[in-house]
Amino acid sequence: MMQRDINGAERRFSKGEDEEEDEDEGTGAGREAWERTYADERSWESLQEDESGLLRPIDNKALYHAQYRRRLRTATSARIQKGLIRYLYIVIDLSRAASEMDYKPSRMAVVAKQVEAFIREFFDQNPLSQIGLVTLKDGVANCLTDLGGSPESHIKALMGKLVCSGDPSIQNGLDLVHDLLNQIPSYGHREVLFLYSALSTSDPGDIMETIQKCKLSKIRCSVIGLSAELFVCKYLCQETGGSYSVALNEPHLKELVLEHAPPPPAIAEFAIANLIKMGFPQRAAEGIISICSCHKEAKFGGGYTCPRCKARVCELPTECRICGLTLVSSPHLARSYHHLFPITPFDDVSLSYINNQPKDCFGCQQSLLNPGNIPGPRAACPKCKQQFCLDCDIYIHESLHNCPGCESLRHSKSAINMEE
Amino acid sequence: MSPPVPSKLLTDDVSLIMVLIDTNPYFWSSIESNFTFAKFLSHVLAFLNSILLLNQLNQVVVIATGFNSCSYVFDSSISVSPRAESLLPKLEEFVENDESLSQDNGSVDGVGSSLLSGALSMALCYIQRVFRSGPLHPQPRILCLHGSPDGPGQYVAIMNSIFSAQRSMVPIDSCVIGSQHSAFLQQASYITGGVYLKPQQMEGLLQYLLTVFATDLHSRNFLQLPKPVGVDFRASCFCHKSTIDMGFICSVCLSIFCRRQKKCSTCGSVFGQTQTQQDPSSSDLKRKTPSSS
Numbered sequence: 001m002m003q004r005d006i007n008g009a010e011r012r013f014s015k016g017e018d019e020e021e022d023e024d025e026g027t028g029a030g031r032e033a034w035e036r037t038y039a040d041e042r043s044w045e046s047l048q049e050d051e052s053g054l055l056r057p058i059d060n061k062a063l064y065h066a067q068y069r070r071r072l073r074t075a076t077s078a079r080i081q082k083g084l085i086r087y088l089y090i091v092i093d094l095s096r097a098a099s100e101m102d103y104k105p106s107r108m109a110v111v112a113k114q115v116e117a118f119i120r121e122f123f124d125q126n127p128l129s130q131i132g133l134v135t136l137k138d139g140v141a142n143c144l145t146d147l148g149g150s151p152e153s154h155i156k157a158l159m160g161k162l163v164c165s166g167d168p169s170i171q172n173g174l175d176l177v178h179d180l181l182n183q184i185p186s187y188g189h190r191e192v193l194f195l196y197s198a199l200s201t202s203d204p205g206d207i208m209e210t211i212q213k214c215k216l217s218k219i220r221c222s223v224i225g226l227s228a229e230l231f232v233c234k235y236l237c238q239e240t241g242g243s244y245s246v247a248l249n250e251p252h253l254k255e256l257v258l259e260h261a262p263p264p265p266a267i268a269e270f271a272i273a274n275l276i277k278m279g280f281p282q283r284a285a286e287g288i289i290s291i292c293s294c295h296k297e298a299k300f301g302g303g304y305t306c307p308r309c310k311a312r313v314c315e316l317p318t319e320c321r322i323c324g325l326t327l328v329s330s331p332h333l334a335r336s337y338h339h340l341f342p343i344t345p346f347d348d349v350s351l352s353y354i355n356n357q358p359k360d361c362f363g364c365q366q367s368l369l370n371p372g373n374i375p376g377p378r379a380a381c382p383k384c385k386q387q388f389c390l391d392c393d394i395y396i397h398e399s400l401h402n403c404p405g406c407e408s409l410r411h412s413k414s415a416i417n418m419e420e
Numbered sequence: 421m422s423p424p425v426p427s428k429l430l431t432d433d434v435s436l437i438m439v440l441i442d443t444n445p446y447f448w449s450s451i452e453s454n455f456t457f458a459k460f461l462s463h464v465l466a467f468l469n470s471i472l473l474l475n476q477l478n479q480v481v482v483i484a485t486g487f488n489s490c491s492y493v494f495d496s497s498i499s500v501s502p503r504a505e506s507l508l509p510k511l512e513e514f515v516e517n518d519e520s521l522s523q524d525n526g527s528v529d530g531v532g533s534s535l536l537s538g539a540l541s542m543a544l545c546y547i548q549r550v551f552r553s554g555p556l557h558p559q560p561r562i563l564c565l566h567g568s569p570d571g572p573g574q575y576v577a578i579m580n581s582i583f584s585a586q587r588s589m590v591p592i593d594s595c596v597i598g599s600q601h602s603a604f605l606q607q608a609s610y611i612t613g614g615v616y617l618k619p620q621q622m623e624g625l626l627q628y629l630l631t632v633f634a635t636d637l638h639s640r641n642f643l644q645l646p647k648p649v650g651v652d653f654r655a656s657c658f659c660h661k662s663t664i665d666m667g668f669i670c671s672v673c674l675s676i677f678c679r680r681q682k683k684c685s686t687c688g689s690v691f692g693q694t695q696t697q698q699d700p701s702s703s704d705l706k707r708k709t710p711s712s713s
Contacts, residue, residue: 085671187671273689275668275680280654307665329653333674334579340673363545365492395548399587401580404545408490408538
């Protein structure tokens, strides 16, 4: 039955393209790539009609929700210490292999796009951390940008340098990053993320020695491959405590890259706990002209004043150019607190007691009843016992990081006060 | 091939306004002037009705922010009557319920804060539902009509809500009814690009609301709305709760201290030494000694 449907659909397709596509009729083997995506994925099967006769994708919410749950479980399995102050170098392979076209339009373009998204997400989640970019091409490693906290400057530098040639060298990349990361303060977490397209590395010496050197310097190296698994990458990640993964396709690559945005569990001996001296500058009043120390230009209004040397800076977080004090604002610190105080995952509610279940989601007031007044899937907070729809469950854990139920009850406050 | 383009019913100026009303009884009984809760409500109801009149597609949702609980009291999209007065029975029920919870919890000293964090979280969940409903949805914004003092215990939760609102580009407007400025709401409005206003004359509340908060997000570009005055981004230390210019941050848990300590009181890490000193293999690291700055 379904087979006939496919053929029918295909015949309809072919009619439009009759002139060129005659030989493909019915066989399926000689289909064009664009046709195959329709035939193989059977996208029409994932449509259904809703009450008003509109076409809608089939509800794969439950499936998606189960996936999200699994992710959440692994992430919050224990309240582990997180490395919140990270110094990360992204090493991008711009060798000949990066011009391969298996990713469209090319591996290099796809990687650049994902790195851009990653940099923005990284600074959103780790406001006190810094990123630097390194490129590998023609057998050498180049430092594209130094460690810094401004996403725009990194993205601009990367987009201007997208040319690939020659062979990559993991060893040269590691050596360069090792030297650069040795200068950072001891409380920071040193990390390297390789985005590696090639299937080989052409190194000037013994790469195993370099790997041991990185291991001794407590640099956590992770690799995301774009072609196939390489032993040397796997060994590097195993030795230094990083993660190694190979992307299957573009969405998978995106997922793998973004997995590196939340702070990794901190390994106690990797960074020394320390007190960092920081300044909290006040925003200057509007309408005052002053010269900023970062651009050396006279600026009208805005800006922040370093509390130690009174120099003017334009943006936070930054380091004062004059006295070297780290300048942040309290919201920057607050942005990281949800990594430290994660909210508990919600439990699925068994639908056996239908009578006394609430009808609406506590968060968004959406009805929790499926058509026909049958109770639908829902999740409940283990603390306040309020019930939420699956969409709210995901939103609450992925973006909001507050349980609306617990927050709107007075006596649950004591727990939060204790954490303070 | 493409489906017929639906006529663009929702233009730039269709708004969804989530109004958070402070119903904290301790706050309302502490007000000295004769601006009572009843007067406040009559101003707010007139404002809500005028928003509904401005555009037939505008939507208003009201969340009551109480002392012990929060609750939705009005949603113009499902309400039987289109007028905002129909929220009164539900609001009364809510206030009574909130009061009864108060009795269980014993007495409070001072005015006490209302549960702004809960109401903000609920409002954001509702807005996400509107975002999910499809590409055509009204432009959401949140308006906090707040008077109670800030509750320090809600700091983390409120900041989380603010960042989530910022990420989904939802401005949080705030109109402070009390006598003191609210540092939380100043930050909320500043970070999310909303308007922060503390009216001077409570008797003219309706006029403030109509002139400042009734305009949709698109029209705001053409108006001279109140500019943010110096927002205080200084932090307060965890040890003495005093506001500081410069301080020390624990690199593990980001706790703020006003002077140098040997050990972090929040997470217990000892500063300036590795936790694996017994391990001989890690002693010969080439690593910079921790510098003081």
